[in-house]
Amino acid sequence: MARKRHREYLADIPQCGICSTTVYQHEKIIALCGNYNSTAHIALTEPFARYPLKDFDVYMRERYETSFADDNSPNHATSPEFCAMHLGCYQIVQQVGHVADEESLNRLWILTAWKNPWRGMERLRLSNDIIDDEVLEKTARFGGIPLLCSLPREIIHMIKRYSEDSVFWRCMMAIRLAAWISRTSPQPVRAMPLRSVFSWERNGELRRIEPLSPPLPVIKLTIDCEGIRKMERLPTRPQYSGRWSRPAKHLAYIVEDEASLEGVKVQLKDGRFRLKLPRQLRNVRLHVWNSPTPPNLSLCMVYPKKIMPIQRFNVVELSEIRGITFYLNTTVVLAMHIHLTEQESTLWTDKAVLEEKRPDAIFSEPIRVYLPLPKGDRITYLGANGSDDRLNVIFVRMEKAGDITIGQRQPGTGEDKVLAAQSSVSLVYCEPNKREMLPFFGAYQASPATLDVASRPIFAEIGANRMGRFTYYSWASLDGVSSVRIFYEDDFEFCRGLMFYYENGASRTVGDCRVQIDREATVDKPTQICFRTKVPESENGENGIGTVCKLRVEFEHHNGHDERWHCLPFRGIIRFWIAGGFSWLSVEQ
Ligand SMILES: [Zn+2]
Ligand SMILES: [Zn+2]
CATH class of the missing domain: 2.100.10 (Vitelline Membrane Outer Layer Protein I, subunit A)
Structure with missing residues (x-):
C-alpha cells in the first residue's frame, strides 16, 4: 500500500531548492522534510552524499519516513514531502541569512519547496535568468572577480548559461535567497479554494472573487523557476496566437477551465503561491505549455495513438526554427531538440537525455538525426508511424530537399498517419518524462488541408537498404x-x-x-x-x-x-x- 502511494509522486533527479541546479549523485546534500500539508518543515536531515540512482523522493521516504512523522497530520496517512539542497548552498543561506531557528527554516521551506507549483509535479527545470545587480556585485567581490559586473548584461547572461552549474552562480542564488529572508518578515499561512481567487501576482496583491466580479471561468497560471508567478482569470480559452518560447525557457503556462480544477486549493505564505490538488486530481496531470495561448489539443494530429499521462507540452512554429535534432535508439524516437539558429548546440538536451540512461535503450548512446530547416525551404507534409505507445518513424517532405525518413517502420504497426499537409504547420510535442521515450508528437494547423487518401505521399519502405532491425x-x-x-x-x-x-x-x-x-x-x-x-x-x-x-x-x-x-x-x-x-x-x- 505504502509503495502505491509513493508512485503518485514520481520525481526525477533532484534539483537544489536554493540554486535550482541539479544535485548530482556525488554531491553533499541536506534536505528539509515538510509537514503533512507542506506549509512548514518538520525536520532537517543530516548532511549526506551519494543517494542511489533511483527516484529521489522514494529513496528519501524509505530512509526517513519512520523517523519523521508529523503528529499534527489528521490521519497520519500522508507521506512527507522532501526538498533537497546542496549542502554548500544551505551553508551560505545559514550564514548570510542567519537561518537556523525553526521559523527561518519554515521560511526556507516555503522559498524552496514551493518552487514546485504543486506537490508531486514533475520538475519543470525552467531556465533561471535571475541576475540581481546588488547580489551579483556582492558575489563577484566575494569570489574575487569584481570586474565581472562591468561586462554588458547580455554577456553576463551568456556566461551564466554556459556555466549554470558552477559554484559562483549557486553562491549568487544562495546569497539572494538569504538576503530576501533577512530583509522581509514572515507572514502567516493562508489557504482558500481556487474558485474564490480572482487574481494574484508575486510581490503584488491577492484579489478575491467579489459578488459583482464578472464570470471568468478560465484560469491562467504563469510559472517561472521560483514557482507560480501569476494567476489570472480569462473569459474564454484564448485562440492560439503563434506566440511560443524556447522549450524550458524561463516561463511556462497552464490554461485550464475552472471546471477541470474542481476542489483545488490555494496556499499563500511569504509572497509565494502554491496549489494543493485534491486526491482525485493527483494523477491527472495538468498541461503545462511554452505558450501563453496554447493550441486546442483536440485539433492536433498526434502520435503515438495512446496518450500517456503527460503534462509538459511544447508548441513550435516550424517556419521560425532552423532545425530539429531527433534522438533515436534506431527503433524508437526518444527525444528532440529545437534549433532556433543553425549554429545552436544540443548540449542541454544531450545532458537531459544522457543523464538518465534508459533501461530499454539498445545502445548506450542514442543516434542524433539532424533535420535542417533552412530559410529557403519548407515542410509540406509530416507523417508518422509507430505502435500504440511508441513513435518509430517520422516522415518529412520538404519542398526542395525532398523526402526524409527519420527512424524505421517496425513490423505490424499498420498504416502511416498524416500529421500535417500543405499550409503552415505548428509542431506540438511533449518532453519525455524520466526514462520514457518521446510521448507525444504531432502538428496543429489552424486551417488543416483536406488530403484524400489517394494523394497522400507514400514514403517507400527501405527494402533492400534495410540492414537489420536496429x-x-x-x-x-x-x-x-x-x-x-x-x-x-x-x-x-x-x-x-x-x-x-x-x-x-x-x-x-x-x-x-x-x-x-x-x-x-x-x-x-x-x-x-x-x-x-x-x-x-x-x-x-x-x-x-x-x-x-x-x-x-x-x-x-x-x-x-x-x-x-x-x-x-x-x-x-x-x-x-x-x-x-x-x-x-x-x-x-
Ligand atoms: Zn544549490
Ligand atoms: Zn581517393
Whole structure:
C-alpha cells in the first residue's frame, strides 16, 4: 500500500531548492522534510552524499519516513514531502541569512519547496535568468572577480548559461535567497479554494472573487523557476496566437477551465503561491505549455495513438526554427531538440537525455538525426508511424530537399498517419518524462488541408537498404551540392555524419550529426569522395555487439588511398548506415 502511494509522486533527479541546479549523485546534500500539508518543515536531515540512482523522493521516504512523522497530520496517512539542497548552498543561506531557528527554516521551506507549483509535479527545470545587480556585485567581490559586473548584461547572461552549474552562480542564488529572508518578515499561512481567487501576482496583491466580479471561468497560471508567478482569470480559452518560447525557457503556462480544477486549493505564505490538488486530481496531470495561448489539443494530429499521462507540452512554429535534432535508439524516437539558429548546440538536451540512461535503450548512446530547416525551404507534409505507445518513424517532405525518413517502420504497426499537409504547420510535442521515450508528437494547423487518401505521399519502405532491425539508414543526393559539412569523432579521423548544402537552398544530412558538439570541417564545391571502413586501433575491436567498424571519408583523392579505399567522383546517391559501433556508406552512380 505504502509503495502505491509513493508512485503518485514520481520525481526525477533532484534539483537544489536554493540554486535550482541539479544535485548530482556525488554531491553533499541536506534536505528539509515538510509537514503533512507542506506549509512548514518538520525536520532537517543530516548532511549526506551519494543517494542511489533511483527516484529521489522514494529513496528519501524509505530512509526517513519512520523517523519523521508529523503528529499534527489528521490521519497520519500522508507521506512527507522532501526538498533537497546542496549542502554548500544551505551553508551560505545559514550564514548570510542567519537561518537556523525553526521559523527561518519554515521560511526556507516555503522559498524552496514551493518552487514546485504543486506537490508531486514533475520538475519543470525552467531556465533561471535571475541576475540581481546588488547580489551579483556582492558575489563577484566575494569570489574575487569584481570586474565581472562591468561586462554588458547580455554577456553576463551568456556566461551564466554556459556555466549554470558552477559554484559562483549557486553562491549568487544562495546569497539572494538569504538576503530576501533577512530583509522581509514572515507572514502567516493562508489557504482558500481556487474558485474564490480572482487574481494574484508575486510581490503584488491577492484579489478575491467579489459578488459583482464578472464570470471568468478560465484560469491562467504563469510559472517561472521560483514557482507560480501569476494567476489570472480569462473569459474564454484564448485562440492560439503563434506566440511560443524556447522549450524550458524561463516561463511556462497552464490554461485550464475552472471546471477541470474542481476542489483545488490555494496556499499563500511569504509572497509565494502554491496549489494543493485534491486526491482525485493527483494523477491527472495538468498541461503545462511554452505558450501563453496554447493550441486546442483536440485539433492536433498526434502520435503515438495512446496518450500517456503527460503534462509538459511544447508548441513550435516550424517556419521560425532552423532545425530539429531527433534522438533515436534506431527503433524508437526518444527525444528532440529545437534549433532556433543553425549554429545552436544540443548540449542541454544531450545532458537531459544522457543523464538518465534508459533501461530499454539498445545502445548506450542514442543516434542524433539532424533535420535542417533552412530559410529557403519548407515542410509540406509530416507523417508518422509507430505502435500504440511508441513513435518509430517520422516522415518529412520538404519542398526542395525532398523526402526524409527519420527512424524505421517496425513490423505490424499498420498504416502511416498524416500529421500535417500543405499550409503552415505548428509542431506540438511533449518532453519525455524520466526514462520514457518521446510521448507525444504531432502538428496543429489552424486551417488543416483536406488530403484524400489517394494523394497522400507514400514514403517507400527501405527494402533492400534495410540492414537489420536496429540499423539507422539515411540517404542524400550528391548532385547540386554547394558544400558539405563533415561531423567527426574527437580525433578528426572518423566521420560520424555529413550535411549537404544544395545550390537550390535545401539541406540534408546522413549519419549521426551532433551540431556544435562534434568537431566539424566544411568543404566547398566537392568534386571527389573517397571512403573506407576501418577498425579503430584504439579499441580492441569489440563492443559487446560485434566488431567496431568506423568510417573515414575524404573529399580529395591522393596517392595514399590504396585498394581499401573507394574513390569516386562526387555525384549520385550516398547511402549511410549506423548500428551500435558500426558505420558504413555506399555511393550509387
Ligand atoms: Zn544549490
Ligand atoms: Zn581517393
